[in-house]
Amino acid sequence: MCLAVPVEVVALTGPGRALADMGGVRREIDVSLLDGLEVGDFVILHVGFALQKLDRVEAEKTLAILQQMAAQQQ
Amino acid sequence: MCLAVPVEVVALTGPGRALADMGGVRREIDVSLLDGLEVGDFVILHVGFALQKLDRVEAEKTLAILQQMAAQQQ
Amino acid sequence: MKYVDVFRDAELAHQLARHIHQQADPGRHYRLMEFCGGHTHAVFRYGLPALLPDNVELVHGPGCPVCVLPVVRLEQALELSRLPEVILCSYGDMLRVPAGKGQSLLKARADGADIRMLYSPLEALTLAQQHPERQVVFFAIGFETTTPPTAVLIQRADEMGISNLSVLCNHVLTPAAMHAILTPREGEATAIDGFIGPAHVSTVIGSEAYAPFPRQFGKPVVIAGFEPLDLLQAISMLVGQLNRHEARVENQFSRAVTPDGNPKARVLVERMFERRSSFEWRGLGEVPASALKIRPEYARYDAEQRFELSAPRAREHPACECPAVLRGQKRPDQCRLFGTPCTPDNPLGACMVSSEGACAAWYRYNRGRIAMQERE
Amino acid sequence: MKYVDVFRDAELAHQLARHIHQQADPGRHYRLMEFCGGHTHAVFRYGLPALLPDNVELVHGPGCPVCVLPVVRLEQALELSRLPEVILCSYGDMLRVPAGKGQSLLKARADGADIRMLYSPLEALTLAQQHPERQVVFFAIGFETTTPPTAVLIQRADEMGISNLSVLCNHVLTPAAMHAILTPREGEATAIDGFIGPAHVSTVIGSEAYAPFPRQFGKPVVIAGFEPLDLLQAISMLVGQLNRHEARVENQFSRAVTPDGNPKARVLVERMFERRSSFEWRGLGEVPASALKIRPEYARYDAEQRFELSAPRAREHPACECPAVLRGQKRPDQCRLFGTPCTPDNPLGACMVSSEGACAAWYRYNRGRIAMQERE
Amino acid sequence: MSRLDLTNGKVEMAHGGGGRAMAQLISQLFARAFDNEWLAQGNDQAQLSLPAGRLAFASDSHVVSPLFFPGGDIGSLAVHGTLNDLAMCGARPHALSVGFILEEGFALAELARIVESMAQASREANVPIVTGDTKVVERGKGDGVFINTSGVGIVPEGLDLSGDRARPGDCILLSGSVGDHGACILTQRESLGFAADIRSDSCALHRLTQAMVAQVPQLRCMRDPTRGGLANTLNELAQQSGVGMQLEEAAIPVIQPVQAVCELLGLDPLYLANEGKLIAICPPEQAPMLLDLMRARPEGQAAAIIGTVTADPQQFVQLRTRFGGNRLLDWLNSEPLPRIC
Amino acid sequence: MSRLDLTNGKVEMAHGGGGRAMAQLISQLFARAFDNEWLAQGNDQAQLSLPAGRLAFASDSHVVSPLFFPGGDIGSLAVHGTLNDLAMCGARPHALSVGFILEEGFALAELARIVESMAQASREANVPIVTGDTKVVERGKGDGVFINTSGVGIVPEGLDLSGDRARPGDCILLSGSVGDHGACILTQRESLGFAADIRSDSCALHRLTQAMVAQVPQLRCMRDPTRGGLANTLNELAQQSGVGMQLEEAAIPVIQPVQAVCELLGLDPLYLANEGKLIAICPPEQAPMLLDLMRARPEGQAAAIIGTVTADPQQFVQLRTRFGGNRLLDWLNSEPLPRIC
Numbered sequence A, B: 001m002c003l004a005v006p007v008e009v010v011a012l013t014g015p016g017r018a019l020a021d022m023g024g025v026r027r028e029i030d031v032s033l034l035d036g037l038e039v040g041d042f043v044i045l046h047v048g049f050a051l052q053k054l055d056r057v058e059a060e061k062t063l064a065i066l067q068q069m070a071a072q073q074q
Numbered sequence C, D: 001m002k003y004v005d006v007f008r009d010a011e012l013a014h015q016l017a018r019h020i021h022q023q024a025d026p027g028r029h030y031r032l033m034e035f036c037g038g039h040t041h042a043v044f045r046y047g048l049p050a051l052l053p054d055n056v057e058l059v060h061g062p063g064c065p066v067c068v069l070p071v072v073r074l075e076q077a078l079e080l081s082r083l084p085e086v087i088l089c090s091y092g093d094m095l096r097v098p099a100g101k102g103q104s105l106l107k108a109r110a111d112g113a114d115i116r117m118l119y120s121p122l123e124a125l126t127l128a129q130q131h132p133e134r135q136v137v138f139f140a141i142g143f144e145t146t147t148p149p150t151a152v153l154i155q156r157a158d159e160m161g162i163s164n165l166s167v168l169c170n171h172v173l174t175p176a177a178m179h180a181i182l183t184p185r186e187g188e189a190t191a192i193d194g195f196i197g198p199a200h201v202s203t204v205i206g207s208e209a210y211a212p213f214p215r216q217f218g219k220p221v222v223i224a225g226f227e228p229l230d231l232l233q234a235i236s237m238l239v240g241q242l243n244r245h246e247a248r249v250e251n252q253f254s255r256a257v258t259p260d261g262n263p264k265a266r267v268l269v270e271r272m273f274e275r276r277s278s279f280e281w282r283g284l285g286e287v288p289a290s291a292l293k294i295r296p297e298y299a300r301y302d303a304e305q306r307f308e309l310s311a312p313r314a315r316e317h318p319a320c321e322c323p324a325v326l327r328g329q330k331r332p333d334q335c336r337l338f339g340t341p342c343t344p345d346n347p348l349g350a351c352m353v354s355s356e357g358a359c360a361a362w363y364r365y366n367r368g369r370i371a372m373q374e375r376e
Numbered sequence E, F: 001m002s003r004l005d006l007t008n009g010k011v012e013m014a015h016g017g018g019g020r021a022m023a024q025l026i027s028q029l030f031a032r033a034f035d036n037e038w039l040a041q042g043n044d045q046a047q048l049s050l051p052a053g054r055l056a057f058a059s060d061s062h063v064v065s066p067l068f069f070p071g072g073d074i075g076s077l078a079v080h081g082t083l084n085d086l087a088m089c090g091a092r093p094h095a096l097s098v099g100f101i102l103e104e105g106f107a108l109a110e111l112a113r114i115v116e117s118m119a120q121a122s123r124e125a126n127v128p129i130v131t132g133d134t135k136v137v138e139r140g141k142g143d144g145v146f147i148n149t150s151g152v153g154i155v156p157e158g159l160d161l162s163g164d165r166a167r168p169g170d171c172i173l174l175s176g177s178v179g180d181h182g183a184c185i186l187t188q189r190e191s192l193g194f195a196a197d198i199r200s201d202s203c204a205l206h207r208l209t210q211a212m213v214a215q216v217p218q219l220r221c222m223r224d225p226t227r228g229g230l231a232n233t234l235n236e237l238a239q240q241s242g243v244g245m246q247l248e249e250a251a252i253p254v255i256q257p258v259q260a261v262c263e264l265l266g267l268d269p270l271y272l273a274n275e276g277k278l279i280a281i282c283p284p285e286q287a288p289m290l291l292d293l294m295r296a297r298p299e300g301q302a303a304a305i306i307g308t309v310t311a312d313p314q315q316f317v318q319l320r321t322r323f324g325g326n327r328l329l330d331w332l333n334s335e336p337l338p339r340i341c
């Protein structure tokens, strides 16, 4: 359920609207459910709506943990 | 102007309506502009309406005159 | 086909033609106008000119309703057809008729207008019932023959309480146009010697309707059927009258034309319609009291009342000789537009619009000769 | 693709898998339910079962909104779609879902119903504006993820004064369904050891929403992203908790899930919707307080209020084992309808409807084996 | 694979989607009805071993409304149409392709009826339908079904028929009455309200043409006067060959109900479509033999010599009427519309 | 004859009526653009002198929306589509037919653009469009333009390619990335609102295939994975040959924007249409040579060996994922719809 993908905000296009990019594919999306978005932020996109901001620091942390778990196996 | 053809009334199908035949082609036509039509009568049909009854006696007379004129030429 | 095939007998026709050859006085020229486009059509379909003596000339009249319809009226129909709520319906003949700028109802339909072809006007009732949310407009054209069916349409709509139907009325009157043809313009003499009168119009209006023409203008009228033998007989009757210096109304189509026509139809038409004080005929210009409009009592069925129609000025080509052609004053090929650029594919005047028009008929019939001459 | 590709690294995945093999206690069986169909999809798309130890079993939950939608609700949508004034719109997933008698929205469209596929619910606004004479009905389905966009749609329609739009609301609530799964029926023991919690639902409702499950049922919940590494990490975290006899809510998807989710979205949803006292989940049956309806203040946008909808009784196949499958009590192949006649092309129960359904996933994954067995 | 519901089923977008539903439609309907080794192979093309000779290649799409009419349907028409175009150059037709464009929602039962009719026409003609294609368009973007057929045939050695080979003095033959198909379709249009016993003349002419070219290899050309009717088709040939034509009205057969429809609607049968007639042009010496041969076959039983080719730089097609007058049979811009005047 | 108005003109019913307007359309647009001796002859069929060999015969109708898209349009697509079906059996394509079904009101300027594009594709392929047909349907009964193309080609002696010839152990090669055409069309659908730099891969493959069969006559079969994509096409082949297939996900090229569109819409690129790609199956010994040869040409530059044919009475097409799991690539019922879950 709930197909959603991380997309990058590449422009703020109007109140509650932004242009988002994923792998070179762009679409205008609704960002009215989030406050304080900036160009360069990543958001979780679902049915044309940004549901949450993606926290880069947390993402890096998760990756680090994964790599650490994996490293134990090498 | 005013394409119209002689058709035969083959049935009276309702008030002001009749089934007409021409050379095997049939159509329901409006006969409300004529009174006292009977099956077997010929009428002059224009845009789906019978405009006049065809007078068989007069038709024969016209033919007779034509034949007579022609006969003079033989 | 009964009452059709017998009047197409080729052998009888040749004998009749010989009769006319004998009748015709070699010392004079007979210029007979077949008023009706149906006659023009028959003349060429059967190739009658080849059978007639050279001095019996058939002049083609204005009796084709799509030809004489002023472009302004067609443009009003086009305007209506472009309204999203309107379904415009009319007879097949009308669909191809060109308006300005290469427009026509067929092209408007290709552009998205909802335009339907009718065989019978009563189909407009069905359309109105099937599309209660739309406005059905019947673009009515035609002479006295086609007018009673339109009257029945309005009557039925009224009886059935149909409120989304109206008629853009362009019905015109034959005798008024004949009157205009016989009324010489300044510097003109009347150029025709007699009329072949229209059979089908006359089934409605009756032969009495033509009484003024012999009386007032001294021109004979013979009402003729549309089969070739009918036409030949009528020609013979006209030649006979002219030879005898007579001018009477004769009725060759006695098998369906009576002196008073169809009184029931005439009463109905009288109830629904009244004369316009004047109406423009394409080619003939304004002709007084020559057309009908819907009476005020039935204004709710009158598209001219229901919709706001603009009345653009029609501009005919200034060099078009239709007025003279339709009066028999000029032959089509005496118009300098004839053939180039005016052709049936690109008609510039009324007479070229339909295959029944005087110029179109002439063009088709004489095209071989014309093309040869152009090469020289 | 940033934040996607890195979580699909095959080499890391194999190392993680080895980690899980080491972690898993060979003496016990781990039955972990991925609640969400998106997880089920990922499990099979990446072929994860092949990487896992035999005793770490993934049980597929009811987290696919089209699967759990009761047939009655789909039939109401079909009924609406057949009204000439209605344009019914919904997400692509919904269009193929079979109702009774081989019906579906796609088939209804083939039969002439005006049914549109949307990518985003705001497109319904555009449809409503483009067709002021029609009634646009948005057939809304989905979990907490999809609910805020529907709320925005209603809010916008309200702000813009659009009156020809309404929503047939079928939004359902994840924790309520998890609660039902963990509540044993008579004679059943709870058959799962822990939950892989849905990442995207949790971006809205937050990780705190799962606190009752460890507390009340003693089952751990790990919210996991949808990439294969996310899933493997979450499995490892669950195995770890179970090994340690812990039951906590952990958040593997910390990159977008916070304890309280998206408060702005939750406030908006709260403003527009209220809980239904009970709602039928296809497969699970009636689940108390498990779905939303539009609040009376916004009744004018509620298709259930605007249209008179019949409520036919849904009859599920009596032999369908979905209730047991969705609770993890039975494997799909323990249903006697599985494979014949119940297949993805001819689904008889909720779990076979979409490729994310437990039975459909099992069918696809194990089809080779099943077909072999049938031949024997 | 589940069974296609040929009773109540409708065409769905999936039937053109390239997946299981399409494969099902192809195997359960098309391949079964057209039943031949090439289709059974299931490749995207057919591979045919043909005899030596020049290849004739023709293609026509069919969009007739109504789909079913007395004397045929869009399916048989589609088969005959392309067979006849192949036949007109003297070729023996060897194989047909078929391309369906189906409208979402079209009844599978009607499709099955059409397919069965195509299969029968193809069997009767002994020309298999060896390859094909199916597309589905959304409801409202089609009209039930459109059918393209293309075909290949082999022209026997030594034949060279082409529309540019008519020469002054040649005879013009017609294989039967004109206007039957066009008039039939008109009377089927509900809105016109006519009822008449007129059958479309749709039929395959390749057996007739093969007999003709076998006996009279001197034939200049043949053509089937389909859309545009006899008049437009003769104008085409006159233009291609740079000649004129003189026809005899009395020689051109028109059956009575067709004539009657024309009277009623103000149409000319010479401009109405035919789907089972041909025009043949040959040197005058061969004309009587050709006529006899045509009349000896059912497809040509009402054949007639209808005129001669003339030298005319204007390329006029003229018709001598029964009354001895001459009338120009001009090109028309399009199919004639019913007239009131 | 007056001039066709290719700037502001619209398609009218008369353009399909068989009269002067149709002749005008054919001579002023089609014959002029496609310009070859066969069309110039103006017959209802083309007569071709072909080299000896088995005849390949294929047909496809094209109904794409939008009509113009990055990398092509319905015209070039229609040319490539049929050329490729001919090419897949190793044939050298020799001639195409074209059948237009035009909707009343369609802009002649757009038609001219499409026709010019077909002409260019045909010139580039060196395969003439030798015969054709035009029908016009009433407004609302079509969708601008549908195009059928059919084609003929000659299969070189000694070749026998067919979808039923795959054998266990054979290698499966793919000529390049998958999903480009399908993803391109999706991003062109206005309602989805996506913008992406994805071009359709539409192109003619016959030069590539001729090189392939010349060097590797042992080829079992080729097929272009159009509608239904790679997955459905491989299922077709597996079923025809009665074999299974084992693919390697990592070997199948997908370009990034196509992958991104799929992520956004929940689609699988293996089920998206391609219009310039081919699958080739050959004995394992020839696979490396074939791969080199394919990669040496622009149409095959990203070619890869993507899997092997297996013995499998179930005829399953399976995909080994990058994670070592195996996933069944089942038939789909139809083109995948965008998903939210």
Ligand code: SF4
Pocket (backbone or CB within 6 Å): C317, C319, C320, C321, C322, C325, C332, C335, C336, C337, C338, C339, C342, C343, C347, C348, C349, C350, C351, C352, C353, C359
């Ligand atoms: S040729 Fe044309 S312009 Fe001249 S009179 Fe006739 S219709 Fe008018």
Ligand code: SF4
Pocket (backbone or CB within 6 Å): D317, D319, D320, D321, D322, D325, D332, D335, D336, D337, D338, D339, D342, D343, D347, D348, D349, D350, D351, D352, D353, D359
């Ligand atoms: S196999 Fe079908 S009927 Fe059985 S439990 Fe699964 S969905 Fe229900």
Ligand SMILES: [Mg+2]
Pocket (backbone or CB within 6 Å): E058, E059, E060, E085, F044, F045, F132, F133
């Ligand atoms: Mg053809």
Ligand SMILES: [Mg+2]
Pocket (backbone or CB within 6 Å): E060, E081, E082, E084, E085, E226, F044
């Ligand atoms: Mg044909």
Ligand SMILES: [Mg+2]
Pocket (backbone or CB within 6 Å): E132, E133, E134, F059, F060, F061
């Ligand atoms: Mg195909």
Ligand SMILES: [Mg+2]
Pocket (backbone or CB within 6 Å): E103, E139, E140, E141, E142, E143, E144, F140, F141
């Ligand atoms: Mg339609």
Ligand SMILES: [Mg+2]
Pocket (backbone or CB within 6 Å): E084, E085, E223, E224, E225, E226, F044
């Ligand atoms: Mg032909």
Ligand SMILES: [Mg+2]
Pocket (backbone or CB within 6 Å): E044, E045, E132, E133, F058, F059, F060, F085
């Ligand atoms: Mg094909």
Ligand SMILES: [Mg+2]
Pocket (backbone or CB within 6 Å): E044, F060, F081, F082, F084, F085, F226
């Ligand atoms: Mg193809």
Ligand SMILES: [Mg+2]
Pocket (backbone or CB within 6 Å): E044, F084, F085, F223, F224, F225, F226
């Ligand atoms: Mg192919």
Ligand SMILES: [Mg+2]
Pocket (backbone or CB within 6 Å): E059, E060, E061, F132, F133, F134
């Ligand atoms: Mg054709």
Ligand SMILES: [Mg+2]
Pocket (backbone or CB within 6 Å): E140, E141, F139, F140, F141, F142, F143, F144
């Ligand atoms: Mg359309």
